[in-house]
Amino acid sequence: MNNSIRLLLVEDNDADARIIQFHLKACSEIRVSVDHVGTLSDAIAATHDHGYDVLIVDMGLPDCSGLANVTRLREAAPTATIIVLTADDDDTDALEAIRHGAQEYLSKQRLRGPLLTRAIRHSITRQQHLLTAQSQAMTDALTGIGNRRAFEREMDRRIHEYQRHDVPFCLTIFDIDHFKKINDQWGHDVGDKTLRVLSESLYNEVRATDMVTRLGGEEFAVIFVATQLAEALKVSHRARAKIGERCGARIHDDMQLTISGGVAEVAPGDDLRTLINRADEALYVAKNSGRDRCLAHDGTLICGEISETCAT
Incomplete structure (x- = not known):
């Protein structure tokens, strides 16, 4: 991951957004360029205009909340890595978020720079493996075109x-x-x-x-x-x-x-x-x-x- 990671932060709480951006800028293991929006509609528009590698999204946004955030972002950015943020620490919500297309689920209560860095690195790797497997499942082995x-x-x-x-x-x-x-x-x-x-x-x-x-x-x-x-x-x-x-x-x-x-x-x-x-x-x-x-x-x-x- 030598190239800069293009990241969109979707967070309506400005204080939380500043903390997350601070952790990202302080990280020496990865290089990240960050854009920030506060609503799901703005996030979807941004993904259409820019090819983001990673989307970090709060589960509670003013124009949409819960798993619908993940579903709609996955539709808008099929290949991007999605990391979900939440105010609580509910494992059931985490599992459901992953089932709906997220790669990782982080509680804001435990969010620290090293944890966020590892989550980004591991999530990108998991998404790359998933896309490779999906591509192989969609490819005709003999001709190399779609099946x-x-x-x-x-x-x-x-x-x-x-x-x-x-x-x-x-x-x-x-x-x-x-x-x-x-x-x-x-x-x-x-x-x-x-x-x-x-x-x-x-x-x-x-x-x-x-x-x-x-x-x-x-x-x-x-x-x-x-x-x-x-x-x-x-x-x-x-x-x-x-x-x-x-x-x-x-x-x-x-x-x-x-x-x-x-x-x-x-x-x-x-x-x-x-x-x-x-x-x-x-x-x-x-x-x-x-x-x-x-x-x-x-x-x-x-x-x-x-x-x-x-x-x-």
């Missing part, structure tokens, strides 16, 4: 954002054509290489804000953020064409690799399953009408271009 769990979490987040703020997004499900034949003809090592090359190629064809995941087997998904159906279909067509042109030779001299895709846009009333079902239906038609193509489901029709009527 189905990561896909479902991001889809839930995007659906929630659409419902609250009307931000559109699209989903494309891609499937490798004749993947079983690849395994049968060249073996599973080549099959695994195919999956890795395809994931890398899809990742390179979309924006940094979009998300590429492996759903399982030879099936991949791309979540196109803030994108409508026509644009998502266009990008999916382009990715499919480039993969067909370039990827086969990277895997094996004699391979011709093609993929098919089904595209759908979120609509009112959608949940995870209904949106996946529409993309799957478009993919099914693409597979059964010659493969090596992308089709879109507009809610009623399945089309190769948004302006045309291709299939019902």
Whole structure:
């Protein structure tokens, strides 16, 4: 921890805030830069503007109190280390705070410089271990991209954002054509290489804000953020064409690799399953009408271009 730790102190009692800041500045083991706010609303705004490493929050704030402070700060700053301060010494509250996303719980009655320093150091370490474990749980071991769990979490987040703020997004499900034949003809090592090359190629064809995941087997998904159906279909067509042109030779001299895709846009009333079902239906038609193509489901029709009527 040689770099300065960016810390936000959320404490409405100015006297307590001065004591905590004194202990932090007096500490020689860690370097800390401290910002101070007195309400939860100001803390949430500050976390959006600055990337804090550590949040120290009083459990009793004027605009929010108790475990809701921890829950709302965790939502606002998913990767930050959270340390809770309280006026009492209740172990039950401490356990509940940790269950709600805090890394440490300190009583103001026992707060001293060395204790605060150790709490910060150990809490950062615990949070780093937690984030590493979460990342591993969300990563496909073969390809290094997100797995189905990561896909479902991001889809839930995007659906929630659409419902609250009307931000559109699209989903494309891609499937490798004749993947079983690849395994049968060249073996599973080549099959695994195919999956890795395809994931890398899809990742390179979309924006940094979009998300590429492996759903399982030879099936991949791309979540196109803030994108409508026509644009998502266009990008999916382009990715499919480039993969067909370039990827086969990277895997094996004699391979011709093609993929098919089904595209759908979120609509009112959608949940995870209904949106996946529409993309799957478009993919099914693409597979059964010659493969090596992308089709879109507009809610009623399945089309190769948004302006045309291709299939019902």
